[in-house]
Amino acid sequence: MFELWFWLVAAMFALYVLTDGYDLGAGALHLLVARHDTERRTVIATIGPYWDANEVWLIAAGGSLFVAFPRVLAAGLSGFYLAIFIILWCLALRAIAIEFRSHLREPLWRAFWDAAFAVASALLALLFGVALGNVIRGVPLTPDGWFKLTLFTDFRPHDPAGILDWYTLLAGVFALVALAAHGAAFLAWHSGGVVADRARRLQVLLHALLLALWPLATVATMAVNPSLLAALPGRPLAWIAAVLAAAGLIAALWAGPRRRAAMAFLGSAAFLGGMLVSTAACLFPVLLRALPDPARSITAYAGGATAQGLRTALGWWAIGIPIAILWFVILHLLHRGRVEAKAETTGPY
Amino acid sequence: MDPAFWHRVQFAFTATYHYLFPQLTMGLALVIVVMKTLGLRRGGDGWNRAAAFWTRIFGINFALGVVTGIPLEFQFGTNWGGLARYSGNVIGQTLAMEGVFAFFLESSFLALLVYGERRVGRIGHWLAAVALWAGSWLSGYFIVATNAFLQHPVGYAVAPDGSLQLASLGALLTSAWAVTQYAHTMLAAVVTGAFAVAAVGAYYTLRRIHADAARRFLAVALPVGFVAALLVAFPTGDRQAKLVAAHQPAALAAMEGRFETGPYAEITMIGQPNVAQRRIDNPIRVPGMLSFLAYGAFDLTVRGLADFPEDTWPDNIELLYYTFHIMVGLGTLLLSVMALTLLLHVRGRLVTNRPALWVLMLAFPFPYIANAAGWITAELGRQPWVVYGLLRTRDAASPLVHPGSALFSLIGFCGLYLALGLLFVLMVVREILHGPDAAAEGRGHV
Numbered sequence: 001m002f003e004l005w006f007w008l009v010a011a012m013f014a015l016y017v018l019t020d021g022y023d024l025g026a027g028a029l030h031l032l033v034a035r036h037d038t039e040r041r042t043v044i045a046t047i048g049p050y051w052d053a054n055e056v057w058l059i060a061a062g063g064s065l066f067v068a069f070p071r072v073l074a075a076g077l078s079g080f081y082l083a084i085f086i087i088l089w090c091l092a093l094r095a096i097a098i099e100f101r102s103h104l105r106e107p108l109w110r111a112f113w114d115a116a117f118a119v120a121s122a123l124l125a126l127l128f129g130v131a132l133g134n135v136i137r138g139v140p141l142t143p144d145g146w147f148k149l150t151l152f153t154d155f156r157p158h159d160p161a162g163i164l165d166w167y168t169l170l171a172g173v174f175a176l177v178a179l180a181a182h183g184a185a186f187l188a189w190h191s192g193g194v195v196a197d198r199a200r201r202l203q204v205l206l207h208a209l210l211l212a213l214w215p216l217a218t219v220a221t222m223a224v225n226p227s228l229l230a231a232l233p234g235r236p237l238a239w240i241a242a243v244l245a246a247a248g249l250i251a252a253l254w255a256g257p258r259r260r261a262a263m264a265f266l267g268s269a270a271f272l273g274g275m276l277v278s279t280a281a282c283l284f285p286v287l288l289r290a291l292p293d294p295a296r297s298i299t300a301y302a303g304g305a306t307a308q309g310l311r312t313a314l315g316w317w318a319i320g321i322p323i324a325i326l327w328f329v330i331l332h333l334l335h336r337g338r339v340e341a342k343a344e345t346t347g348p349y
Numbered sequence: 350m351d352p353a354f355w356h357r358v359q360f361a362f363t364a365t366y367h368y369l370f371p372q373l374t375m376g377l378a379l380v381i382v383v384m385k386t387l388g389l390r391r392g393g394d395g396w397n398r399a400a401a402f403w404t405r406i407f408g409i410n411f412a413l414g415v416v417t418g419i420p421l422e423f424q425f426g427t428n429w430g431g432l433a434r435y436s437g438n439v440i441g442q443t444l445a446m447e448g449v450f451a452f453f454l455e456s457s458f459l460a461l462l463v464y465g466e467r468r469v470g471r472i473g474h475w476l477a478a479v480a481l482w483a484g485s486w487l488s489g490y491f492i493v494a495t496n497a498f499l500q501h502p503v504g505y506a507v508a509p510d511g512s513l514q515l516a517s518l519g520a521l522l523t524s525a526w527a528v529t530q531y532a533h534t535m536l537a538a539v540v541t542g543a544f545a546v547a548a549v550g551a552y553y554t555l556r557r558i559h560a561d562a563a564r565r566f567l568a569v570a571l572p573v574g575f576v577a578a579l580l581v582a583f584p585t586g587d588r589q590a591k592l593v594a595a596h597q598p599a600a601l602a603a604m605e606g607r608f609e610t611g612p613y614a615e616i617t618m619i620g621q622p623n624v625a626q627r628r629i630d631n632p633i634r635v636p637g638m639l640s641f642l643a644y645g646a647f648d649l650t651v652r653g654l655a656d657f658p659e660d661t662w663p664d665n666i667e668l669l670y671y672t673f674h675i676m677v678g679l680g681t682l683l684l685s686v687m688a689l690t691l692l693l694h695v696r697g698r699l700v701t702n703r704p705a706l707w708v709l710m711l712a713f714p715f716p717y718i719a720n721a722a723g724w725i726t727a728e729l730g731r732q733p734w735v736v737y738g739l740l741r742t743r744d745a746a747s748p749l750v751h752p753g754s755a756l757f758s759l760i761g762f763c764g765l766y767l768a769l770g771l772l773f774v775l776m777v778v779r780e781i782l783h784g785p786d787a788a789a790e791g792r793g794h795v
Contacts, residue, residue, distance in 0.1 A: 049460035052415065056452040059422060063445025066425065070437020070512070077426025077433075078747035084427050085420075085758045089765060092416040096772065099412040103776055146430070148749040308506065309438040309514035316442070316518065320449035327457040334461060334468065 001307045001314075005068040006287070006300040008317065010280040012061035017128075017179075017276060018269050019054035023047040025183020027094065027121025028176065030114060033187060033198040037107070040114055041341035044098055046191040049335040051098060053328065055091070060324070067313045069303030071145055072287045079139055079147040080131070083163050087127055094120035122176060129175025133168030136279070137161065137224050138289035141296045157224045159292045167224045174210075174217045178272060181206035185252065185268040189261035192340030196261075203264060204256035210271070211249060227294065228282040238281035245274025353746040355755035356428040361728070362759065363420055365721050366766050370414035372720050375489055375535060376542020377407045378482040381462075383569055385478045389471060399565045400478070401466075402785035403546065407481075408463040409776045411455075413769060420762070428755060430747030432735055436513045439505050439521065440495050447491035455484030489538070490531055497527035499736050500727065501596050513739070526592055530727075533585035536577045537723065540683060541716040543574025547690070548713035549781055551706040554699075562785040564700075571694050575687040582680055587642065593730065594643035597737065599657045600730030603666045604673040605639055607653045614639035614651035622670045627655065661733065669729040672722040679719035686712055 026033075026047050034040040066073045077084055093116050101113035137157045139147045152162035155169075184206055187199035222229040232238055248270025255263035283289075287303060290296035305313075351357075381400050388396030422444060425433050433441075458480040466474045498504075504520030505513045515521060550566030553559040594601045601607075606622035606629045607614065616639045620632030637647035644651070654662055663669050690709055693699040699706065731737055735745040 052456040052459060053453060055415075055419075056448055056456050059419070059448035059452055060445060062422065063441060063448045066433065066437050066441030067445050068438075068441075070434050070441060073426045073437060073441075074430035074433035074747070077423060078428070078430040078750050081427050081747070081750050081754050082758070084423055085761060088420045088423055089761065091419055092765060092769070095412060095416045096769065099408075100772060100776065103779070142749075144748075145434075146747075146749045304434055304510075304512060305438040306508045306514045308516070309508070312515045312518055313438075313442055313445075316446055317449070320446065324449055324453040327453050331457040334465070 001310045002300045002303070003285070004314070005064075005305075005310050006284060007280075009061065009064050009068055010276070012057060012064055014273055014276040014280075016054075016057035016061050017272055018182075019057055020051070021125075021179045021182045021272060022186035022265075023051040023054055023183065024121045024125045025179040025181065026187050027117050027183070028125055028180045029183055029187070029199070029202060030118040030121070033184070033195050033202060037110060038341050039193075039195050040110070041102060042191050042193065042195045042339060043187065044101060044117075045341050046187060046195075046339045048098065049331065052095075053331055055095075056324075064313075064317070068305055068310060069287055069298070069300065071302070071304035072298055074304075075139075075141065075146050075288060075298065079149055080134070080163060081148075082151065083127065083131075083149075087124065090120040090124050090127070094124065122180075125176045125179040126172040128179075129172035130164065130168045132175065132279075133171030134163060135288065136171070136221060136228070136283070137165075137167055138291040138294070138297070140292070141288065141290035141298070143296065145296075145298060161291055167220055170217060170220055174213055177206055177210055177213060178275075181210055181252070182265075182268045182272060185256075185261070185265040188256070189265045190338055192338040195340070196338070200256060200259065200261065200264075203268075204253065207249060207252045207256065207268070207271075211253070214249070225289065227286075227289075228279075231282050235281045235284075238278045241274045241278035241281060243274075245271045245278060248272075248274055350752075351743055352752060353743050355752045355759060356746045356750075357742065359755055359759040359762065360421075360424055360428060361725075363417065363424065363762055363766075365724065366762075367414070367417040367421055368720065368724060369717060370410050370417060371485070371489070372538040372541045372717070373410050373545060374407060374414050375485045375538040376540070377403055377410070377545070378478075378485045378542075379539055380542050380546055380569055380573065381407060382478050382482045383573065384565070385475045387569075389475050395561055395565060397466075397471075398785050399562050399569075402562065402780070404463055404478075405780050406545075406777060408459070409773065409780070411459060413773050416769065417766070426747075427758075428747055428750065429735075429745050430750070432740065432745035434512065435740055435745070436498075436505075436736055438508075438512065438514045439498060439502075442515050442518065443491045443495040443498070443521065447488050451484050451488035451491060454480055455488065458484070486535060489535055490527075493531040493534055494522055494524075494527040496727070497524055497530050500530075500731055501526040501592070502736055502739055513736070526596070529585060529588045529592055533581060533589050533723075536581045536585060537716070537720050539577035540574055540581060541713075541720060543570045543577060543687070544683070544709075544713045544716045546570035547574060548710050551709035552781070553784070555703065555706050555710060559784045559786060567694060567699065571687065571691040575684075575691045578680070578684040578687045582684060586677075586680065590642060591644075594651075597730055598652050599654060599661055600663055600669075601643060602652060602654045602657070603663045603669050604726060604730060606666070606670045607639070607651065608655050609653040610650060610656045611653070612640060612648045612650045613637045614643075616642065617674075619674075622667050624666050663729055663732045665729055665732070669726060672725040672729065676719050676722040676726055679715050679722070683712070683716060683719065 026043055030043050034043045097113040097117035101110055139149060140159060140161060141147050149163050152164040153160050155165045157165045157167040181203055184199045184203035188196050188203050248267040251267030252264045255267060285300040286297045287300055288298040381403050384396050384400035388400060458477045461469060462477040462481050498521060501524060503524045504515060504517040506516040508514045546566050547570035550563045550570060553563035605617055608627040613636055615634040615636045617629055618633045620629040623630050639651050640649045641647050686708060690699060690705055693702055693705055733741050735742040
């Protein structure tokens with residue numbers, strides 16, 4: 001039951017990255033792929049029907065973490081206190097930017113919200129990468145299972161650690177590039193006209209950059225958390241997922257220049273999913289690694305729920321998630337096809 | 350000072366502010382379904398246009414609800430780590446279920462409802478309205494069920510490490526407290542929605558613009574608002590008070606400012622609680638009513654606060670007393686306003702009765718105040734417990750988060766929410782000034 005919930009929660013966070021990842025990435029590239037008002041409305045209209053549902057995966061994944069591993073949620077959110085509020089404020093600003101940007105025709109109003117959308121999206125992608133970097137590196141857990149991290153110390157990934165150090169920043173940049181590539185792949189697939197063309201070129205460029213960053217990030221990860229390297233030989237799932245990630249990256253690089261946009265997006269998704277699954281397989285069963293004493297780490301077996309409590313949760317989860325996926329499929333069928341805003345339009349965005 | 354103090358202020362502020370939006374969302378969702386249904390059955394374009402107008406307001410309001418709601422979910426971990434660790438396996442269930450069962454449904458069909466009529470036709474669009482209504486009301490259920498567990502814990506087991514684990518999902522979701530509080534809360538949200546719709550209808554009527562839309566707004570809002578305002582008081586409010594009397598007797602005593610125990614307990618209509626002297630100053634009372642309302646007979650004993658150890662008294666008796674009385678007083682007033690204007694409307698005299706229209710136009714803030722006062726009553730009445738009888742609020746905060754950090758994030762929220770509030774008012778006033786006919790001319794949000 002504990003193993004199952006480890007993977008259910010991991011899968012939900014991965015789904016969050018795959019779905020909200022593309023609209024965060026599209027936001028990060030907003031000012032690059034779209035220069036004029038019409039083009040910018042194209043970007044926002046392309047992600048418009050989806051971004052809200054995508055963000056629900058964060059709520060659903062966080063809620064599942066709350067149910068299954070309350071000690072991890074309590075320690076994690078309180079330990080990163082101020083950083084969490086930066087994330088919350090960015091999420092708020094971004095949502096308002098998407099929804100209110102096109103309500104007024106005033107050009108400065110729109111310019112302001114375009115910039116807010118881009119900056120908040122990029123910062124969120126970066127911070128989610130930093131968060132994953134912190135989980136991989138570890139946090140200074142007390143014997144009672146709490147921690148408190150300052151924003152930064154000396155930028156070295158050792159005790160006394162800060163939220164930002166060279167490793168977590170590298171993870172953040174990696175996440176920003178990966179999600180931007182994912183967003184570009186989505187725009188190349190679902191938007192139209194010059195925006196789609198620019199997005200396609202950026203997608204190839206960013207995936208190529210990712211190919212260069214990947215070995216660097218892998219070596220850094222193994223150096224910062226040697227237990228991952230030690231675990232690797234015994235974790236076939238990690239290998240399979242890594243191969244999937246590599247295949248996805250190659251597919252994205254191959255399909256992009258050939259205008260096979262759907263395949264490039266799926267390749268990008270396979271890359272992100274493969275990376276996350278492979279990381280989770282190496283981390284298992286540790287959910288929150290302790291520094292400097294890994295023996296204090298919180299594992300899936302001591303996350304704060306009992307097997308009975310987890311079984312009860314599985315009952316509704318097994319009903320609710322298929323329904324959620326059904327809504328997701330209907331949503332995508334209803335809004336299928338390319339989106340391109342016109343200069344004078346009565347559209348929503 | 351109580352180490353949880355700033356955490357409490359922040360949660361109270363962000364939750365009260367957040368609830369300004371969902372109460373209108375949930376109320377309007379029902380009004381929109383009624384309008385879309387009338388449009389489907391009676392044909393023509395009038396009802397659809399009225400529904401489209403309120404759907405635009407709904408969309409703006411919904412965005413603010415999402416934006417201010419996400420921080421609440423996170424604060425269970427950031428600020429209330431002790432509570433999260435102690436009861437996460439129980440309250441996490443309902444919060445996660447809200448995401449899975451309600452938010453996916455709402456977020457998947459919102460864009461369709463707000464912008465998609467041409468895409469799916471009339472029946473499809475009506476279904477989208479029903480989906481939004483179902484999603485928003487389901488969401489309310491999971492939140493109320495979470496709160497009901499904190500008020501009256503049921504369906505749990507205690508794990509070897511002392512934490513709470515969910516033993517019965519059925520018991521958690523169908524507890525008498527959850528069902529009653531849900532009905533009371535939803536009806537109060539409908540009252541807010543009805544007053545908002547009526548206020549715009551009254552404004553257009555007074556200004557002699559958009560007469561057709563104004564007539565439709567009033568025709569739906571007045572009966573819906575009257576029935577909801579009636580049901581808020583009886584039976585749901587009455588049932589809720591009886592549950593408080595049965596399970597939180599100290600809270601009931603504090604809500605009424607009652608210190609002495611005895612039969613024929615009187616209800617205090619007006620008066621100021623004087624906790625130091627343990628009495629109500631300048632009271633106007635109705636003898637025996639509290640015994641009757643709480644337990645069903647005038648001669649039954651109602652326990653006063655003196656009967657309970659002082660460390661189990663709610664820690665802000667004055668505020669609790671006032672918010673409870675404001676809720677009840679406003680509830681009564683709002684019911685009267687709806688009853689009188691509905692009577693005028695049925696007789697066809699409302700459109701010419703300018704004083705009544707003025708009252709209706711200016712009454713819309715008061716349901717918000719009544720809703721907030723009701724929630725403050727519920728949350729203060731539960732004190733000093735965060736999980737009633739099981740975990741004290743002062744033990745529920747995150748142990749390593751300094752109160753200064755909580756104050757800092759609170760100040761951040763004050764600034765952000767001021768800006769969001771200004772934006773909200775700007776957007777909504779703009780829609781109201783544009784009026785319901787704008788959509789028919791093909792004006793979207795370009």
